[in-house]
Amino acid sequence: MTGSKFDVTVVGGGPGGLAGAVFMAKKGLKVKVFEKKKVLGKPVRCGEFFVVKEDMMKLVPRVKCPEVFDIPSEAIDNKCRAVRVISPRGKSFEFPLRSYVLDRHVFESGLAEEARSYGAEVDVGTQAHYYPSKDGPLVGVSPEKAVHSELVIAADGYPSETAQTAGLPEKEYAGPYSIATNVEYLMSGLPCEQDVAEMYMDPRYSPGGYGWIIPKGNGKANVGIGVRTPYLQRDWQIRDLLSGFIEKNKVAAPKLVGGKRESMIADSLPVDGPLARTYTDRVMAVGDAAGMVMPTNGGGIQTALVTGRLAGEAAVQYCQDGTPLSNYEDSWREQIGVEMENSRMMRQASDRLMSHGLLFHLLLRMMGPRRIAEVVMCQIPSGMGPIFRLLS
Numbered sequence: 150m151t152g153s154k155f156d157v158t159v160v161g162g163g164p165g166g167l168a169g170a171v172f173m174a175k176k177g178l179k180v181k182v183f184e185k186k187k188v189l190g191k192p193v194r195c196g197e198f199f200v201v202k203e204d205m206m207k208l209v210p211r212v213k214c215p216e217v218f219d220i221p222s223e224a225i226d227n228k229c230r231a232v233r234v235i236s237p238r239g240k241s242f243e244f245p246l247r248s249y250v251l252d253r254h255v256f257e258s259g260l261a262e263e264a265r266s267y268g269a270e271v272d273v274g275t276q277a278h279y280y281p282s283k284d285g286p287l288v289g290v291s292p293e294k295a296v297h298s299e300l301v302i303a304a305d306g307y308p309s310e311t312a313q314t315a316g317l318p319e320k321e322y323a324g325p326y327s328i329a330t331n332v333e334y335l336m337s338g339l340p341c342e343q344d345v346a347e348m349y350m351d352p353r354y355s356p357g358g359y360g361w362i363i364p365k366g367n368g369k370a371n372v373g374i375g376v377r378t379p380y381l382q383r384d385w386q387i388r389d390l391l392s393g394f395i396e397k398n399k400v401a402a403p404k405l406v407g408g409k410r411e412s413m414i415a416d417s418l419p420v421d422g423p424l425a426r427t428y429t430d431r432v433m434a435v436g437d438a439a440g441m442v443m444p445t446n447g448g449g450i451q452t453a454l455v456t457g458r459l460a461g462e463a464a465v466q467y468c469q470d471g472t473p474l475s476n477y478e479d480s481w482r483e484q485i486g487v488e489m490e491n492s493r494m495m496r497q498a499s500d501r502l503m504s505h506g507l508l509f510h511l512l513l514r515m516m517g518p519r520r521i522a523e524v525v526m527c528q529i530p531s532g533m534g535p536i537f538r539l540l541s
């Protein structure tokens with residue numbers, strides 16, 4: 150388009166931004182991605198759990214770009230056959246769900262290489278800012294060094310400076326129940342099983358969230374907890390809660406005994422569903438920057454890939470014939486909107502029970518593995534819609 154150096158600048162080289170960049174560059178747009186990390190995907194701030202395409206398509210059957218769920222074999226560290234949910238009283242509920250445990254550094258590096266192969270520029274180690282101007286968007290390290298583009302994709306995670314500068318409702322989103330704080334160790338030398346991913350509902354050590362053991366193969370696992378502030382007592386330190394989970398949860402501790410804590414990360418995650426608005430006339434927000442995390446399980450890689458791709462499609466149409474960016478929001482609402490809304494409603498309903506270990510345990514017992522699987526995978530469990538709606 151006229152006078153711009155780039156058609157689209159993308160702030161953030163995570164799965165969302167890179168999925169968009171690959172699509173747009175392949176369609177011939179001039180694309181620039183800014184990523185502030187020096188190495189793509191590192192440090193890993195993620196459990197790296199990724200439901201395989203066939204099972205994911207049962208979860209989000211309206212998605213029209215299933216190829217974004219294809220993972221190259223070199224980016225797969227491990228494969229799991231099932232998920233096990235452990236109640237606050239230690240009862241296990243297992244259900245089949247095939248997943249990969251990714252190496253996000255390899256995965257994101259691969260996406261960046263693909264985008265580059267179609268002509269995109271991917272600048273790593275560059276923290277960029279969005280400067281709206283009357284001549285169109287400017288993005289760069291400073292206004293003087295910024296580049297012009299027709300459109301901007303905010304893919305800079307949560308909270309998103311880019312989305313906020315664009316006037317999207319980031320601040321309005323940030324309630325205490327809406328944000329989870331996650332802390333995680335990569336552990337090695339573990340005796341735990343390597344083909345089942347586990348979710349621990351334990352209000353003592355993961356208040357307002359859950360704990361996880363996600364095996365990475367060869368005795369390694371991502372071991373973490375997610376918590377939310379309304380459930381925390383004032384003197385609780387999140388790092389101590391994670392140690393408590395590793396050392397004292399009756400079911401988890403024996404599986405983690407003797408394990409070495411290799412590295413620790415912490416990050417926040419939006420868990421209240423998508424922002425009320427995800428686009429302006431020149432900007433689209435994708436992935437975490439747009440609140441695109443499944444509230445009942447905290448998974449956001451796949452929703453970032455889908456929304457990044459859909460923003461890419463909307464950008465191509467905008468550049469071809471001026472189709473407004475509302476097209477992007479219409480697309481994600483059509484393809485994943487129902488599941489995101491179900492998931493948000495069920496998270497809100499379970500909020501009421503999350504601090505009551507016994508009640509939560511009884512709820513899980515009443516539901517059984519099939520319905521628990523439905524909730525984890527963003528479906529309203531059979532026969533329980535009215536109960537969840539009443540509680541939400």
Ligand SMILES: Cc1cc2nc3c(=O)[nH]c(=O)nc-3n(C[C@H](O)[C@H](O)[C@H](O)COP(=O)(O)OP(=O)(O)OC[C@H]3O[C@@H](n4cnc5c(N)ncnc54)[C@H](O)[C@@H]3O)c2cc1C
Nearest residue numbers: 161163164165185195196197198277306331436437449450
């Ligand atoms: C501890 C933890 C465990 C998780 N486990 C899982 C899991 O097992 N499975 C799952 O599906 N999801 C998981 N998630 C969520 C998942 O990691 C995110 O939803 C997903 O990474 C979102 O992708 P994204 O591209 O939107 O954002 P991100 O992956 O956050 O990428 C945003 C990128 O933008 C960059 N950036 C930010 N600001 C700027 C700037 N100004 N300039 C340039 N670059 C910038 C960042 O460095 C980052 O690389 C987890 C999250 C956490 C915190």
